[in-house]
Amino acid sequence: xxxxxxxxxxxxxxxxxxxxxxxxxxxxxxxxxxxxxxxxxxxxxxxxxxxxxxxxxxxxxxxxxxxxxxxxxxxxxxxxxxxxxxxxxxxxxxxxxxxxxxxxxxxxxxxxxxxxxxxxxxxxxxxxxxxxxxxxxxxxxxxxxxxxxxxxxxxxxxxxxxxxxxxxxxxxxxxxxxxxxxxxxxxxxxxxxxxxxxxxxxxxxxxxxxxxxxxxxxxxxxxxxxxxxxxxxxxxxxxxxx
Numbered sequence: 001x002x003x004x005x006x007x008x009x010x011x012x013x014x015x016x017x018x019x020x021x022x023x024x025x026x027x028x029x030x031x032x033x034x035x036x037x038x039x040x041x042x043x044x045x046x047x048x049x050x051x052x053x054x055x056x057x058x059x060x061x062x063x064x065x066x067x068x069x070x071x072x073x074x075x076x077x078x079x080x081x082x083x084x085x086x087x088x089x090x091x092x093x094x095x096x097x098x099x100x101x102x103x104x105x106x107x108x109x110x111x112x113x114x115x116x117x118x119x120x121x122x123x124x125x126x127x128x129x130x131x132x133x134x135x136x137x138x139x140x141x142x143x144x145x146x147x148x149x150x151x152x153x154x155x156x157x158x159x160x161x162x163x164x165x166x167x168x169x170x171x172x173x174x175x176x177x178x179x180x181x182x183x184x185x186x187x188x189x190x191x192x193x194x195x196x197x198x199x200x201x202x203x204x205x206x207x208x209x210x211x212x213x214x215x216x217x218x219x220x221x222x223x224x225x226x227x228x229x230x231x232x233x234x235x236x237x238x239x240x241x242x
Contacts, residue, residue, distance in 0.1 A: 030166035049152050070148075121158055
């Protein structure tokens, strides 16, 4: 067969996602981040990102102590910790709730994060960051790996971030004293669908089940939508005109 006769089938979105998942998993060094990314990607489906309220803590119980949720503010350009696992707070020696992510890093690292983190997440990108942080009286810093995963919130924009952080070869003294400012050693960006996403079409939810039924109505409760079909025992049976 001549090369001109060969036909190459285009990759489907989920095939691209599997390929890019493999690329990301190879770049990640810690089991915690592997577990969280796999869960996030499964919940995401074909969307740019899952919604904040799609995340079920019970499904990631094994890594929950090392996970966090950030809120991104377009107005202040900050990433505030809304939730943080107990192990993270213990290892860094401080309370994370209400803390701005950038307060953990030195000036050079903050400038780097501001350049790539907000725009990458808003376009559906996944980010891993390798960093080093040392205690005030410790000569050798501890290596950590952060994972950042975009989340949709109540509107059709990405203003929440699901993430995790895990240390590499944690020393015995870790958690015994607060860590100083962290410095970024490297970062990796992966696009789960093969390229950056933009436009509100990527935020659209799938059509509700049974949407073609006559008489059905949509009921919204606690930020979720349900399609209600009239019927059942309380509905009067049709009259017999025979």
